[in-house]
Amino acid sequence: MDFELSERSEAWRKKLQAFFDAEVLPRHRAWLEHVAGNGEAAPFMGDLQQKARAAGLWNLGLPELADSEPGTRLSNLEYAPLAEIMGRLFWAPEVFNCQAPDVPNMIALQNCATPEQKARWLQPLLEAKTRSAFGMTEPDVASSDATNVATRMVRDGDDYVINGRKWFITGAAHPHCSFLIVMGVTDPDTDRTRRHSCIIVPMQTPGVRLVRRLRWMGCEDHVAPIGELAFDNVRVPAANLLGAEGEGFKVAQIRLGPARIHHCMRSIGLCELLIELMMVRASERSAFGRTVIEYDTIQRWIAEARVELEQARLLAYRCAWRLDQAGHDGAWRDVSLIKVAVPAMLQRIADRAMQVFGAMGGSDDAPIHQALAWGRLLRIADGPDEVHLRQIFRMEPMPTWSIANSPYLSAHPS
Ligand SMILES: Cc1cc2nc3c(=O)[nH]c(=O)nc-3n(C[C@H](O)[C@H](O)[C@H](O)COP(=O)(O)OP(=O)(O)OC[C@H]3O[C@@H](n4cnc5c(N)ncnc54)[C@H](O)[C@@H]3O)c2cc1C
Incomplete structure (x- = not known):
């Protein structure tokens, strides 16, 4: 097994990271001021989108773009590390036309729309005109x-x-x-x-x-x-x-698989940011004669977050790979697994990060309470945990042996 990103994927990841560092992150404070603070449209969004598109960083979450459709043709697996970078800021996906719910809607239209519907509704979405x-x-x-x-x-x-x-x-x-x-x-x-x-x-x-x-x-x-x-x-x-009359579920399923996995990919990136925030904050403050990061409890929280995150990333990659190989029908168990695992992880890591930050953790000065709310939300939206767990349970195979004749148990005294 090879767990490295492909050369192509790594090249796109580096390109997106460089664009994010140079063009997106430096505007975050301005975005907070305009959009989150005053409810205005971000004045730089149009220009930024044009730059991203010119750099080839456009419609990255759409693996099945037709020749006439604009965008970078990446597989789901290639997209996963890129979505992680975008997940660090709630507004970053919009720069690359990768935001929900538009991308899942584009996928539904790509798969189910007539040529006339595509021209009228899909094309403007692909161009970020609507x-x-x-x-x-x-x-x-x-x-x-x-x-x-x-x-x-x-x-x-x-x-x-x-x-x-x-x-x-x-x-x-x-x-x-x-x-x-x-x-x-x-x-x-x-x-x-x-x-x-x-x-x-x-x-x-x-x-x-x-x-x-x-x-x-x-x-x-x-x-x-x-x-x-x-x-x-x-x-x-x-x-x-x-689609045809009576195919409502089919259309919904086509868009829900990508919707769920994209949320998970972005959430993994958000968890990376939360770990970084914990590392920096805890090393900058001292309490009772030690920097906070010297305390075992804090180190343990950070290490546990890392353990969970690495597991979740592998699961997300496998899910993306299955989507590429077998489409939604072949991947929907993996989609349910990741949809349960990642939001719960995000909620736990955000909760720890909030604790590490003290009072500031719940304030608008830090993104932690939004991350916590986002993790909590994803445990309900696009199907609550319980519904996915039920699906996962139903796919759990029943062993062919019984307790009385199991080769794994010692003989029952007669
Ligand atoms: C911020 C946000 C954004 C959203 N965006 C959209 C959107 O764009 N479009 C859209 O259509 N919807 C959207 N939703 C809705 C979301 O998908 C629904 O809230 C979700 O599917 C649950 O439906 P419900 O709220 O009616 O809960 P209910 O169906 O009333 O379920 C309530 C609870 O019952 C329990 N439950 C349900 N089924 C089972 C079961 N099989 N076993 C055990 N327990 C069970 C679960 O605990 C569940 O949370 C959004 C929700 C939120 C919070």
């Missing part, structure tokens, strides 16, 4: 079971008429969000997994209403602001249907 959202979760039903999704989509002539409500829709409150992919019931009388379809809904369609912006654990998602949406007799052309 933003998008994905609407599945609803306030009135337990949406971790997607068969509960109740928004109605009724065929009426050449249109579908949509009625329902969605919430926690990432990106829906972004001023540039021009469309969302909505999941709803098209045939309530068929099998539960064939009832739903996905349709592209322009945000400007009459009847689409942003009810409110939502925050999560007090944190605002400045890159893709979260919204609650109402759909009141929203009429969209049947030509906007993404």
